[in-house]
Amino acid sequence: MSQVLDIVTSKSMTYEQKLVSLAHAAEDTLNVLDMSERTKYFLEKGAINDLFEGHAPYRPRYVMPDYAKYVKNGSEFLGVEPPKDLDELLSNLQIIYHHVPSITSFPVYLGDLDQLIEPFITELSDEEVKHKLRLFLNFLDRTITDSFCHANLGPEETRAGRLILELEKELSNTVPNFTLKYDPELTSDSFAEQALYTSLFCANPAICNHRAHKDTYPGEYGISSCYNILPVGGGSYTLTRITLSELAPLADNVADFLEKLLPECLAAMGAYMNERVRFLVEESGFFESSFLSREGLIDPDRFVGMFGVTGMAECVNTLLKDEGKRYGHDPEADDLAEQIMKQISGFAAEFPAKYSKVAGGHFMLHAQVGLESDLGITSGVRIPVGDEPDSFYDHLRHSGRFHREITTGCGDIFSMETTARNNPAAMLDVVKGAFKEGVKYMSFYEKNSDLVRITGFLVKRSEMEKYRKGDTVLQNTTQLGAPNYDHNRLAERKVRMV
C-alpha cells in the first residue's frame, strides 16, 4: 500500500497523473492471468517484459477508431450528428477523442487529420482555417497530456495537410505526433519537402514508407502512439516484448541461445500474450460495453497482438563479446542479428495467436522502442546512440536490412545539421533512397531543437529541465523522456548531413 500512498502524496505529479497511476495500482492488485513457471522465470529475469500493461487487461493497448465512419455517421451513444461545417467537425472530433481508451488512458490515434478536414474547408480562406485549426491543435496538445498520440497525414497532398504543417512549425507542440505517409507515386515532392522542412523546426512530422506498409492488413492502416502500424477500425490488444539483451546473459554460448533459450522464451511469451488477449476478449467485457464496438467504429476482428523485440544490439554484442564483434559494425555481428531476427519472425509466422483474424491468426512483430527504466538496452533493432557508423549511408543500409522482418513498426531517428533546412530536397533524396533500401520509417529533428524525439515520442528539452528540478509538468511523457534521454545519452546522437 506504500506505493499507493506515494502516488497520493507525490509533489511532482499532477492530479490527472495521480488518478491514472492509482488506477494502475488497483489493477495490479489482481492476479487473474494464468502463467507457466517458465513465463514467470523469464518475466523475473526481464527477458520478457509486459511494459507495465497491467495485471488484468480491461481495454486494448491501442485503439484505432474508424474516424471517417464516425464523421460520416455521427454517434448515437455520444449524441453527435454528422458535421456540416469545420467547426462542427472539430468539435465532434474533440468529443470522440475524449472517449477513446488506450493503455495511456488517452487516445493514441487521431486519424488521417488532413483527409478528415479537407472536405470542410473549401469555402474558407487559409487564415480562417488556420485560426480554427490553431485552437483545435492547441486543445489537443493541452488536454491529451501524453505524447504517445499520433495523427496521420498524406499520402496525397491536400490544402489541409499544407496548412497543418504550417501550423505545426508555428506552434511546436508535443502532441500529437504527426506522420506523413509517403509514397513517391502519390505524394508530391513539394509536399514531402514541406514536411521534412517542418520537421527541422519542430521534429514533426515523421515519414512513413507507405508502399512498404499499405498491404500489411486487409483494409486501411494507421500510425498510432510512437509508433505502430495497425489496422484502422481495430488496433492492438497488447504489446509484450522480448528483451534480447536480458536474455543473452542467460545463455552459455551462441548455440545455447539460438537452440534453447530463444525458442523457450518465444514460446513462453506467445503463451503469455495469448493469455492476456483471452482475458481481454473473453472476460473483461470491453467489446460488449464499448460504444466504439457497438457502433462499428472498431471491430474485434481487426485487432492484433504485437510481439515486441528490443535490445538486439546489446544481445549480439554480449553473445560475441569474446570475439569483440559489434552490431552495426562487423558483418559477423549483423549476420547473427539477422539469424536471430529470422528465428523470431519464423516463430511469429507459426505460433497460433488467439483472436487475430486480421493478421491471419498470428502475432505481428514490432520493434519496441523502450522504457524510461531501460539502461543499456537499445530500442528495437537500432544501433546504440554514440556507436552509429560514421557513414550515414551505412547506417541507413543497416536500418533497411533490419526493418525488413518487422511489420508493425520499426524506425530510426536522426539528428540533423541545421543547414539541411536550406535544402529540403536533399533530405527528400535521402528518404527516397532509404525507402528504396527497405527503411520503413524515419524521423528527424534539428540538432539544437527544443523538441526532441526520445525513442519515438516527443519531449521538450525545456520541459525536461523543469522536471529535473522537481517541478510539475503537463506531459506524462516528460517524466518518461527525461530519464531516457539521460540513460541513453541521447545528447550524443550522431548529427547527420554535416
Added chain:
Amino acid sequence: MRKAPVNKIIPFSVVDGIGNRTSIFLQGCNIHCGYCHNPETQRMCTHCGKCVEDCPVQALYIEEGKVCWDAIKCVQCDHCIAVCPYFASPKIRFMDAAEVFEEVEKGIPFIRGITVSGGECMLYPEFLTELFKMAKEHGLTCFADSNGTVDFSEYPSLLECCDGVMLDVKSWQEDVYQALTGGLNQTVKKNLRLLAELGKLEELRIVCLPGQVDAKEAIEGIRETIPDQVGAVKLKLIMFRNFGVKGRFAELESPSREYMEELKQCALAAGFQKIIIT
C-alpha cells in the same frame, strides 16, 4: 583515362546544388581570390616538406623527394594545411574518373547527382567529361562549380553531359576583378551568355564584400548580359566570412545584414526572382 588531383570527396552535401549530392573537390586553381575560403585547394604541393615535420601523427613522410600522405594514419586535424606556405595540401589523391566514380557509387540511391568543384574543375575538362558520362549512365545529374575563366564553348562534349554550371561571377568591372582574383573576366562574361543560351545556368554566385567586390555592378551587368534569363536563374549572394581565409583578406569583417538586404533589393529591381542570401 586522365587522372585529376582530388582534394576531397564529400559523400553527401546539402550546399552544392539542389538535392543531396556527392561533391568532388579538385586541386588547383587558375586565379587566387583574396577571400578564398579553401585556399589550400589553389596550388599543387611543391614538396618542400614543411608539413612533414609538423604532422602530429606522422601521417606525412618524404619518399623519393616527394611528400606522401598516409590516409589511414591521418586524423584530419588539417595542421598541414595551416602550416603550408604555398596554398596547397599534401592530402591529394590522383584519381581517374573510374576511381572517383567508385566512391560516388556508394551514395546511390541516396544522392540525386554530383557536383565537381575546386579549385577550378574546368582545368580538367577531359576528366570531367569522363566522370559526367559515367554518372549520367547511372541516372545522376552533373553540375560543375566553376569560376568561368575557361571557355566552355571549347568543350562541346562536356557541355552535352553537364546538366548545369554553378557560375561564380565574383565581380564585374575588369580592374575590380583583377585586383580581387589576379585574373581576367572576359571569358566569364562569355560563358555567362553561352550557358544562359543553353539553359545550363544552375546558379550564379557573388561573394559580397564592399570595398573589394562591386556587387551592385555585377547584378546590373548580369541583367544586361542575359536580360531574358534573370527571372529564372538562381542568384546566391554570399556574405563574406573570414573563416578559413588566408592572407590579405583574413582580418576583414563581414558586411552587415543591412548591406546584404540592400543588395537583395537591387537584385529584385533588376528582375531576379530567386535570390538566396547566405
